[in-house]
Amino acid sequence: MKYHPIDSQLFVKNRAKFMAQMKPKSLAVFNSNDIYPIGADSTMPFQQARDIFYLSGADQEETILLLFPEAKNPKHREILFVRETNEHIAIWEGEKLSKEAAFAVSGIKTVYWLTEFNKVFHDLMTEVENIYFNTNEHYRQAVETQTREDRFIEWCKKKYPAHKWERSNPILQQIRGVKEVQELELLQTACDITERGFKRVLSFIKPGVMEYEIEAEFMHEFLRNRSKGFAYTPIIASGFNANVLHYIENNQMCKDGDMLLMDVGAEYANYSSDMTRTVPVNGRFTARQKDVYNAVLRVKDEATAMLLPGTDWAEYHKEVGKIMTAELLNLGLLDKADVQNENPDWPAYKKYFMHGTSHHLGLDTHDYGALKTPMVANMVFTVEPGIYLPKENMGIRLEDDVVIQENGAPINLMKNIPITVEEIEDWMNK
Incomplete structure (x- = not known):
């Protein structure tokens, strides 16, 4: 990133504000944006989904944030899932977040590779009644493209139809409007x-x-x-x-x-x-x-x-x-x-x-x-x-x-x- 590092305490505070307004027995999931194709092997420059950035500071693709304030295992109350990096990726695409770097950026102690998401998520869904989905409800939004968030919501509703769902957006509308x-x-x-x-x-x-x-x-x-x-x-x-x-x-x-x-x-x-x-x-x-x-x-x-x-x-x-x-x-x-x-x-x-x-x-x-x-x-x-x-x-x-x-x-x-x-x-x- 071109910008100077941001103190992770900002994102710690933002998560605390969000979780304070969650209903009991609930978890919330936030997805990064896709990298959108133009044609052939060309893509648009990556722009991180603002909500996951606001809550974690993670500024890279294929990232998921999970918040579960009442998780029985304390280390699962905040989890960041990032794409597993290696030397090949570093050479061809540039350095990606390691687990240590993801913690430094976000202040989240529990960082898993993205490949572990389904297993961890399924285990945590046995402890909750509600899942908070992150939908774009801005009064000027006119989005026609299906986002990574949209695909996750569609998948989750099919896989876990007995759970109730809540909306993250009303909380975000309130807390994002008042700046730290x-x-x-x-x-x-x-x-x-x-x-x-x-x-x-x-x-x-x-x-x-x-x-x-x-x-x-x-x-x-x-x-x-x-x-x-x-x-x-x-x-x-x-x-x-x-x-x-x-x-x-x-x-x-x-x-x-x-x-x-x-x-x-x-x-x-x-x-x-x-x-x-x-x-x-x-x-x-x-x-x-x-x-x-x-x-x-x-x-x-x-x-x-x-x-x-x-x-x-x-x-x-x-x-x-x-x-x-x-x-x-x-x-x-x-x-x-x-x-x-x-x-x-x-x-x-x-x-x-x-x-x-x-x-x-x-x-x-x-x-x-x-x-x-x-x-x-x-x-x-x-x-x-x-x-x-x-x-x-x-x-x-x-x-x-x-x-x-x-x-x-x-x-x-x-x-x-x-x-x-x-x-x-x-x-x-x-």
């Missing part, structure tokens, strides 16, 4: 790498540059700072392209007079950062660009100040909508009649700002986290308002990542990334 101090440090590192990338491109952007060249500059800076690269597919959208919310072609020329929207973030140790900045291609804002830009910035700042313990996520978005409505009225994009006659299910401001303002951030860019209960300290949210004006060939979005505090204003993990008009112009014209 070590996780906040990892997220800060990811944001710091993003900062370096953004400052690098500010001196590179100019009329005539291609969007993909800017993408390459980000990637260069990310890789040289121990990141695997982008936390998600980057959006480098100049001119009209910024009005396509998930524009990812990044193949157009940046033109003089246009604005350039960059929605990018570095990953670090599987943790995501998520930044959006919009800058003038030629390094100077026009009066109109500045007015719209500052309106978005004011919405972002006011929305950030609302992220406090006790805030309701749905109500928060309604309040942000009111703030945006006021800004759009000031810009002349809406008039009072538009607001008075608006459809409550699709308010007038949605014509120019059609997406949400905030989502959880962590191991996933759109991370797990409670959304139907009040916000609590150490939740991490993005704040990303935007105004999109296709007729003016311009879309402006600004986004930072912030941590809710027990007392006081949230901490902005991206506070050192240039964002004001003056900061952007200074950096672009050094």
Whole structure:
């Protein structure tokens, strides 16, 4: 792995939180991701399933975590199964986790080779009544591929039909949304790498540059700072392209007079950062660009100040909508009649700002986290308002990542990334 080793105590704490919420006489199983084929002998780069990483720190394929707090044999209360390694694998694929290394990474004392799973699992199933399955229940998930987790659940239900099953996801939604101090440090590192990338491109952007060249500059800076690269597919959208919310072609020329929207973030140790900045291609804002830009910035700042313990996520978005409505009225994009006659299910401001303002951030860019209960300290949210004006060939979005505090204003993990008009112009014209 490119990233520095993570103290295994983080994963010890995470497992303890999960097991504390398990029903009696239960065990839980978590599988690694598959390595997905492309064609011939080619595969996609491996990405570890976030839940098994969150609970164990094991960052390799063909890994299984088993948690059984009430196991009669104390050494079976936490078990990590890893692929057996040998000299041949080390030569052809690189070093894999030994049993000793797996313990060092995870803090789990009992490590077996994966070939032992069926035997050990069958023995433990005689002691339990319930098995926790790990299903993806994120509110934005749209997975069509069968995962290793899916295949395990299918196999287990057939082999052990008399057992009851429970869902791991409600527990994970609750505990993954509230970050430990070590996780906040990892997220800060990811944001710091993003900062370096953004400052690098500010001196590179100019009329005539291609969007993909800017993408390459980000990637260069990310890789040289121990990141695997982008936390998600980057959006480098100049001119009209910024009005396509998930524009990812990044193949157009940046033109003089246009604005350039960059929605990018570095990953670090599987943790995501998520930044959006919009800058003038030629390094100077026009009066109109500045007015719209500052309106978005004011919405972002006011929305950030609302992220406090006790805030309701749905109500928060309604309040942000009111703030945006006021800004759009000031810009002349809406008039009072538009607001008075608006459809409550699709308010007038949605014509120019059609997406949400905030989502959880962590191991996933759109991370797990409670959304139907009040916000609590150490939740991490993005704040990303935007105004999109296709007729003016311009879309402006600004986004930072912030941590809710027990007392006081949230901490902005991206506070050192240039964002004001003056900061952007200074950096672009050094």
